[in-house]
Amino acid sequence: MTDNDPAEDVLATLRALRAADPPTHGGRVLSYVYDSGRADLDRVAAEAAELFLPVNGLDPTTFTSVGVLERDLVAFGRSVLHGGSDVVGSVTSGGTESCLLAVKSARDRARATSGDARLALVLPTSAHPAFRKAAAYLGLDLVEVPVDPGTGAVHATDLLAALDDVAAAGGRVALAVVSAPSYPSGAVDPVEDVAAGCAARGVDLHVDACVGGLVLPWWPHDLAPWDFRVPGVTSMSADLHKYGFVPKGASLVLYRGRDRHLAQYFATSSWPGYPVVNPTVLGSRSAVGMAAAWAVVRTLGEDGYADLVTRTAQATDLVRSALRDVAGLRVLGDPVGPLLAVVADEEADPDVRVDPFLLVDAVRARGFLLQAQPAFPQPDGTVVPRSAHLTLTPVTLDVAEELVAALAAGASAVRGRPTPRPDPTLVERVAVEGLPTELAPVMATLEALPREQSPALLAQLLAAVVDPDRG
Secondary structure, three states: OOOOOOHHHHHHHHHHHOOOOOOOOOOOEEEOOOOOHHHHHHHHHHHHHHOOOEEOOOOOOOOOOOHHHHHHHHHHHHHHOOOOOOEEEEEEEHHHHHHHHHHHHHHHHHHOOOOOOOEEEEEOOOOOOHHHHHHHOOOOOOEEOOOOOOOOOHHHHHHHHHHHHHHHHOOOOOOOOOOOOOOOOOOOHHHHHHHHHHHOOOOOEEEEEEOOOOOOOHOOOOOOOOOOOOOOOOOOEOOOOOOOOOOOEEHHHHOOHHHHHOOEEEEEEEOOOOOEEEOOOOOOOOOOHHHHHHHHHOOOOHHHHHHHHHHHHHHHHHHHHHOOEEEEEEEOOOOOEEEEEEEEEOOOOOOOOHHHHHHHHHOOOOEEOOOEEEEEOOOOOEEOOOOEEOOOOHHHHHHHHHHHHHHHHHHHHHHHOOOOOOOOOOOHHHHHHHHOOOOHHHHHHHHHHHOOOOOHHHHHHHHHHHHHOOO
């Protein structure tokens, strides 16, 4: 027997790699991760995941446990989103897959009756990029409707007018999209008004509740109806791995009507092997995420979620209240839920204003990671201002005083400073050298790039991170 244990060496390497990452627990990363603050949920998720490590979710008629888990999770989602017995759906690998499948279902149903008409996907500019990916993958025309730059929400009249414009041009809208809430600003789009207009025009409407689906049902402030209670809402997405507090990746896509759900499927017997039936994009799929999700959902139940949402709302109220006292900043619009976009107060004197990009760097230096969001020029010439994004979770309540202090101190440190000027050579250097410590110059440069140029440069940057010859 040798002294070296290869497995332990491997695990030690993984531990060292993880130690270099930002902390996923403790409330100091205000994007990407969703921390419940409950260690028992981590334990039950890990044990459930281990039980299902070897299971292939490809065929729930063979691994019947998978069918039970998926059925239960869909039933839970249907219940909290107020769907009736006609609401069915699937567990997916994440919000992007849920959104893509909803578009695929709508496209296939529209294609069956549209003849040669061009099919379009109509959405606010604030809709998640997953829908732009879906349009690119599935060959739909993309029609973007500007949002109100002061609130982050789309006006129902503008979105419905876009539907009419598509029809007037001889096309057909396969699907319209609204958000509850949208990620950039936390604004909930006017679901009732849009749904009524879509129903009158015979257009399917998807409500993207990937962020809000497991928060808004228990949010302690008054909300206009936004889920399956609204006639005209034909599909929804809701991520379990966000405010469901389960490991990545698990999401729900739900449909009003089994015909819509079936349109999501791919099935074929046109090869010499076994008949293939795939409800989602994946063929073989891990059951790990589904098992962990089921375990967490069962452990929490609706009362447990209500408690966690209460803590999240308390943290959100504390941070919003504190930001009102920080000169040179303001929260964009009147967000619903735990997402905040913090922008410079344009009514303040220039020497008082706080640039969001500089704020992100200053707060990072004080132990909290915010997310920088570039200004966004819209098709009508209006601009959604640059912002610092905060995703608040239950555990934020435990560090709220520290976070508020970091926001105030960070704002004081950069108040009145102009954002670094764009550097045309910076993005190429970043692709070779990696990101600098201060990201404000990078964000300012990306913001200044023409919209048609930035995707290629961003792709080069990310590809360099995983290129074996450039690591």
